[in-house]
Every structure is written in C-alpha cells, then in structure tokens.
Amino acid sequence: MRRRNLLANLAVMAAAVASSRLPASGAEPGEAMLGEALVAGLRDAMLGLGGAPAALSPEQAPAELARALSDFHSYRYGSLAVRLPRLIRAGHALGADTEQYTTLAQTYVLAARMLVKLEEQHLGWMAAGRARRFAEAGGDVLTVAEAARNLAVLARKAGWGDRAMSIALAAADDPGLREVGRAGAAERGLLIQSAAYTAARGGDRQGMRQLTAEAGAIAAELGGTTLLRDHGGGISPATVQLHLISAENSAGDPAAAPAAARAIAPRSLPSVERRSRYDTDVAAALGQLGHRDDCIRALLTAEHHAPEETHARPAVKSLISGLLTSGRTTSELRGLAARSGVLT
Known part of the structure; x- marks a missing residue:
C-alpha cells in the first residue's frame, strides 16, 4: 500500500512539473522547448515509464523507424519527440528475435545521436550502450559500428x-x-x-x-x-570537407575553417541536417574570429534551413547567448535569441 501511494504521489508531482513547463494539452511546445520535450520522452521510454507501448507489428516497426530517421534528417523535432519514444517502447514489447533486435538497435542509435546533439550525455551513454548490445545480438555489423561511433563521441565529450x-x-x-x-x-x-x-x-x-x-x-x-541507414549524411568528399570546418576550429585554427567552408557547395550536402551543420559550424568559426555580423548571418541562414534545430540545440543557444553578451546587439540578433528561448 505504501509503495502504491508513493508511486501515485510521484506521478502527481511529475504531472505538475510537466504542466508548468509545457503548454496546455493540444498545443505544440515552442520550438525552443522541443529539445526538452524530446529528452523527457526518451528518458521515460528508456526507463520504462509513461504510456503503454504502441501497437506496432514486427512488419510496421521498420517503416516507423524510417519515418523517424526522415524526421531527424529534416529536423522535425516535434514529430520526433512523439515518434522516437514510441518506437523504443514498442521495440521492447515486440519480443526477441534477430530482426527485432536490429530494429531496436537502430532506434537506439538514433536516440543516442539526438541525445548527443542535445547534450544529454548520461542518457546518451545509456542509449549508445543499448544500441551496441542489441546490434551485437542481431548480428548487425554496421549498427555495431555506428553504436561504437556514438560511444566514441560520448567518450570525447x-x-x-x-x-x-x-x-x-x-x-x-x-x-x-x-x-x-x-x-x-x-x-x-x-x-x-x-x-x-x-x-x-x-x-x-x-x-x-x-x-x-x-x-x-x-x-x-x-x-x-x-x-x-543510421547516418543519412553518409560519406562523400563534401561531407569529409564539412567535418574539416569544425575540426579546424576545434584544433585551434579558426582562420582555417572558413577556407575549408569555401571548398564546399552547401547544396552538394546530402540532407537538411548536414546543410544546417555547415551553417552552424561556419557561424562558430566566425564567432571565434570576432566577425559578429557574418556569424549572425550564418546563424540566420541555419535558422532558415532548420528552425527547430537552431532553436532547440544547446550549442547553438550558447553561441547566440555569447553574441548577446559580447558586443552590440541588433534587432536580428534579439529576434533570433527570442525565438531560441535565449532572450525572453
């Protein structure tokens, strides 16, 4: 009885916290809050809390995963915040065979990538570890490797x-x-x-x-x-060059990053996710060089291509916050900050 009462009280507390942070039922959360909504959904799904698993058949699960991957590569965070936790719950409910292990592993790879983007390292470790475990159980060498790549990113962070x-x-x-x-x-x-x-x-x-x-x-x-499948950007000479922009900046040579960027035609990049990454990496390098106006223009371009990503991703919010406090502000910068939840 005491245990049931405790769980009931915890549920009431959780509902109160959620209602204080999210809009009323039926309303979409603001884009600046989509990251928080996605993290909360993944956390509860991974912990086995929340609603009952969706009624997905083994044949439906791969198609639903394909839709979630499309949401990711197009930066539809609102859709992903519903679809991805539902896939995790359904995947665990479908039973244990090689094919289901593979689908669940690929779902957890996607969850890990989102959690890394949203700087939720603890949950990221959990998702990446489960991805590798289920991929190994399913004998899926590509997903084992992609799970290892996510683990490497988390170790670096x-x-x-x-x-x-x-x-x-x-x-x-x-x-x-x-x-x-x-x-x-x-x-x-x-x-x-x-x-x-x-x-x-x-x-x-x-x-x-x-x-x-x-x-x-x-x-x-x-x-x-x-x-x-697990990395819709794949690899090409252009994506390797894209990677070099951020790498040059991180290695302490931000002046080399714009030169790396000029070697890429952004339209040659294979997804909205990769093109937005181009814009934000260029913005970060320009910010490091003190080119405020060019940095803001790059951020506005990123927002045009992928508004939900720009408004929800913590690294981008941090860059915007730094611009607000390091020099003069403009109406464009204040508007971007407001839309990103940095300036209220």
Missing part, C-alpha cells in the same frame, strides 16, 4: 580523448566492415572522421589532418555519396 580514439579506430578496423561492401567502407570513413575530430579536440592538428585525409581517400574511392 567526457574528456577521455585516448579512449574515444581507441573506440573509433578499433571499430574501423573490424574485419566485418570489409565484408559488407560500400556501406562498410562508408562506416569506416565515418569512424576515422570521428577519430580525426578527437585529435582536433586534443590540439593535434597534424593527426587531425592525417586522419581527415584518410577518411577523404575512402570517400573519393567510393565516389559520389554513400548513404547509410
């Missing part, structure tokens, strides 16, 4: 640069990737790119450029863009 490098390069050397053709080569390239960025964050410019060149050679050999 935790300050464990050597561990992040080891995770990424060990996964890239998995012989299984060489047995699955172009997709395996593309995944190897992404893992090596991740290692390059880890080198950049450690201030190793030479190592970063060597690893980026290695990833670029893989992309050039593949030719065109090789798309991957």
